[in-house]
Amino acid sequence: MKTKDLIIAVSSELLTEKGYNAFSYADISDRIKIKKASIHYYFPTKTDLGIAIIENHKTKIESLHSKQADLTAFERLHQLGQYYIHLINENKICLMGTLASDGNTIEPALKEKSMEFCQTILQHTIEILNTGIDDHQFKFIENTENKAIEILSSLMGLAQIGRIYPKEKVIEVIQGIVNQLK
Numbered sequence: 001m002k003t004k005d006l007i008i009a010v011s012s013e014l015l016t017e018k019g020y021n022a023f024s025y026a027d028i029s030d031r032i033k034i035k036k037a038s039i040h041y042y043f044p045t046k047t048d049l050g051i052a053i054i055e056n057h058k059t060k061i062e063s064l065h066s067k068q069a070d071l072t073a074f075e076r077l078h079q080l081g082q083y084y085i086h087l088i089n090e091n092k093i094c095l096m097g098t099l100a101s102d103g104n105t106i107e108p109a110l111k112e113k114s115m116e117f118c119q120t121i122l123q124h125t126i127e128i129l130n131t132g133i134d135d136h137q138f139k140f141i142e143n144t145e146n147k148a149i150e151i152l153s154s155l156m157g158l159a160q161i162g163r164i165y166p167k168e169k170v171i172e173v174i175q176g177i178v179n180q181l182k
Contacts, residue, residue: 004042006032012053016092020050020102047107050099054113057095058120065124073132074182080125081178084155085171088162096121097156122148129181138181151177
């Protein structure tokens with residue numbers, strides 16, 4: 001893996017473990033054994049690094065469309081739930097959740113990218129819901145945008161609660177969110 005990509009990957013891990021404001025270039029440097037100056041070479045500011053992390057995650061979400069082409073809407077929604085269960089098991093929170101938590105203290109450019117990323121996730125979820133309705137896999141949903149926001153905010157909140165509440169109960173609730181649409 002190239003140094004720049006390694007920095008992004010490690011920073012993404014730190015971000016979902018600690019939150020944006022709780023990790024530093026020193027943390028990255030310690031994990032991958034490079035000088036902080038090397039990190040600054042690729043990312044002069046933490047905002048630049050945060051934007052790169054978001055872009056990396058956005059690319060992953062966008063690539064899901066082709067990877068999930070053969071899956072039903074229910075299977076795709078189930079995978080979304082499984083992603084949050086994975087985060088809970090790893091004692092992490094999602095990128096959207098951690099950036100939203102730090103939203104009042106991040107630079108405007110990073111906040112704007114965060115909002116764009118949120119829209120990407122939202123559109124992905126809306127598309128899953130619309131496909132599920134069209135294919136008669138899900139009950140009729142009057143407003144799929146509102147339902148997608150409800151699902152995503154529930155999953156984000158559960159990922160955070162999963163850090164302190166019994167994981168088994170949180171996982172049960174996540175599975176219920178996915179299954180309630182049938």
